[in-house]
Amino acid sequence: MNIVMPGRAAAFAASQRERAEKQREQLGVQARDWYRITNAADSDEAEVMLYDEIGGWWGRTADDLVAELRGITAPRMRVRINSPGGSVFEGIAIANALRAHPALVTVQVDSIAASIASVIAMAGDRIEMAPNSMLMIHDASGLCMGNASDMEEMAELLDLISDNIADAYAARAGGTRDEWRARMRAETWYLPEDAVDNGLADAAIAAPKAADPVEEPVEEDEPDMARPFDLAAYGYTGPTPAEPQPEQVTLTFNVGDAVGEQVLAAFREMAAGRNTEPEAAVEDVVVEAPAPEPVAVAEPEQPAAEPEDGWAALTAHLTQDDAWSALVTNLIEPDTSSSAATA
Template sequence: MKHRPPWPPRAGDWYRITNLADVAEVVIYDEIGWWGTTAEAFMNELREITASQITLRINSPGGDVFDGIAIHNLLRSHTAHVTVHVDGLAASIASVIALAGDRVVMEPHSQLMIHDASGFCYGQAADMREMADMLDRHSDNIAGVYAEKTGGTVADWRERMRGEQWFSAEEAVAAGLADEVGQRRDDGDTGDEPVTNSSTWDLAARFRYPGRAAAPAPVLATLTPPAEPAAGPTESDQEEDSMSTLSEGLRERLGLSADAELDDTALLDALDEALAERADDTPAEPAPAPAPEPVAARLPEGMVVIDQAALDELRTQAAQGVAARDQQRAEARDRALDNAIAAGKFPPSRRDHYAAAWDADPDGTRQLLDSLAEGLVPLADLGTPGREDTLSGNADFDRLFSTPGKDA
């Protein structure tokens, strides 16, 4: 799923819409959106469809993420009942368009592929990080489409997408991405051989695998069913165990042998006798309650008690210290940038750029400025207005723009 095309477009549409009375046909048999025809043009033609049913036929390796998502939503919001037929390949963002159908049919030998969004970026580390975050957002959005169709989770589908998974027609149905495999004309056809794409797409250059035959088997289960709880003891078993435990506890406390043959009545008589003997004894003087331990003694080692006022004062001082430190850093940054501009290391128009780089990485930016040669940006005036020798006679102009080795 590419974010932007890396090569010049070619002429020609990548889809065709035929508006018939009862069933309209939409055919997408090329890359999505890269070649000059936008989702806006697709929308304008789709609006003209008055049929109650749309048959969408797909054979595409994918293309632009934004156009693909827009087409998916346009089809979902149309009043017609949409039936999708994956005739050959629905890869990358084309698989998202396929899932816009009210019913998705994988034709025999067809394939469906999912993977994380990809894109192209040129710039510094901050630009690369921003691009990576944007691609993650796109991939989560796409995973949400798969999860909505299958009942799985976004996290589950992102895990599958990272590995680039290819599904045969039967595997796509088993994974919940499609509803059925189309009927074969030859009942003896087993469907083991993948479809042969007659287009000029170089799938090996586009994706990690060139097709289902070269890819590992996909993960088909969308949700792991919960394990059946182990059979526990019945209510009668629990009651019997409780009575047995109570009887053993009474024998132990009364000093009776566990082997003594006593029924419940004899056991209760022994309990009454023990209670009567205890009632005759003079109760011992209760021991005085220990003095409460000081709060400081209960604190972990290295911690002290401080009142609220002192704590508030410390917090105020800390905030002031942070503000002072930030001001010092800003002043040091401004001095360094001013000195670099004065030395002709970069033009004043790039000051905001280097200021942002300094805030993100002060040490790295300082080293970069130190490595720049002085005088890269001319500081002297290139001639004086109104003089005939403003350009041709100005030494700075000759130094900057004349051809080396050529007489003036």
Template sequence: MRITLPGKAAGIMASQREQAEQQRARLGVEARSWYRITNAADPDEAEVMIYDEVGGWWGTTADDLIAELKGISAPRMRVRINSPGGSVFEGIAIANALRAHPASVTVQVDAIAASIASVIAMAGDRIEMAPNSMLMIHDASGMAWGNAQDMEEMAELLDLISDNIADAYAQRAGGTREQWRDRMRAETWYLPEDAVANGLADEAVPAPKAGTPAAEPETEPEPEMARAWDLAAYGYHGPRAEQPKAEGVELERESHTLHEDIRSLIGEEIAAQLAAAVAPAEPVAETTPVEPAPDLPAAEPEPEAPTAEDPWAAMTAHLTQDEPDAWSVLVSTLTTTASSSAATEA
């Protein structure tokens, strides 16, 4: 902690800010912001980051931060600290602004909360120590110039300020002012577990274990549309396993199935007629003609077998025959003889 006393005449609180402004103006530099306020991922929680020295020659004053704190309307606020400390009175002003804010304040020590930054941490409704972070407390220190009386007044003021800071620790963690002053005089450092054990923090956030597999994302339920196209509802259960089959058996089975399907469509009678119409004719075996022997007469063709006569046609056959002409009967012998004679003479 640091407090600057420029001299008795100027007063304890008179010109710290004026000197800082004059120094920046002389060097031609702008004030360096040592805090940042952002919106966290959760819209109901604001995030305030104090990641530098509090106040001081190069920092900004607490009134800028406090003015922005008034604009936070979120029900929760997370204050993340990584600061070595700084101006005592700037830090006390910030701590009181956090206590007065209507939001529920969680302080998270990301790396270090030392000196007056540890007092700011005590303003949280809940204090969390990140893995490997540290918290440090010590007595106030400052600068002064003047005579011996000025130095004695400075020593008394530093004791008073340190007692005031010890009360902040005692109010949060319990114990007495003198107990905490003893720890402050010794400049005590606390690891996360030590801070929790001594009442300066509520939780030491555990570090994630190395090699821990990331949680698998939750599987979303299958959309209704996808289930509507489930082919199992229509009796389809995927392709059947291929069975070994003998050559020609599958073709015969498929032909038989097709044959049965056609019969069921057109009927047995029509199917039989179609089968008879398209049946191929029996092939006639080709034979080589046998020529007769040279000295043998050709074989006479066998007479055709008489066909069975119709009985009715046999009984009526004489009725349908023409009567012979009388003249023809008389000259028939002459014609026959003459023909015979001619044939003989020739």
């Protein structure tokens, strides 16, 4: 931490800014921006970046930053810090400006918040440490030009400033001034988890490690793209099933039971006369009959046919055979020989 020197150097310290501005003009160097403000009027959150030394010979002074802080109207403000420190009094002015701002201030240490930059971090309503960032605290230091009395005065001033900074840490993290001065004299560095454990930060922002598996969000199963396109929405119900083919039905019956023993004996005699093969059994006859056809629409009723003589129908085909006809002619036709002789 750099401070304004007391004693004979007080006049020099009072004109520090003026001398810095004159030197920049002579060298043609513009004041270096060590901060940037974005989204000042955003409805959600404004961002203030403190990157580089706080104040100093070549940087812009705290009054420039404080003036711009007044223009922030967003309800929340995120102050991102990556600074090794700088001017003690410039840093205290910035810290108090952040405490007085009506926005909810979240300080995020992006890389390092050392020396007076760590004091600025204590002004946040919430302090977060980014992965692998660090926070460092130590006693104030400065330069002095003068005699022994000036040096003694400088030592007293440095102790007073360091006590004042220790109070800032104690107000935030608890503990006493002496406890924090002991840590400051030892120049203590804090990793994110250490800063949280010691009360200097509220949270260490976690980052997934490369070796740790990243949990994937649960997603619903993807549709099977190999399935055929569904045409049901267009009234298509699939191919028409093929009509079943009629089955062959085997019909078995006994001829003897159907025509009687007398007719069956006549069939046997006729077959014996024509075929010299051994007499075949005809009691059981297998007839291949097609399956019933589908029921057709009923036709208009026709007049009932004359009743048919069952015996005549049964024996009609027997007369077609010459041998059989010769045997039965005299039975079914009248005797014409006597009528011809008497004619």
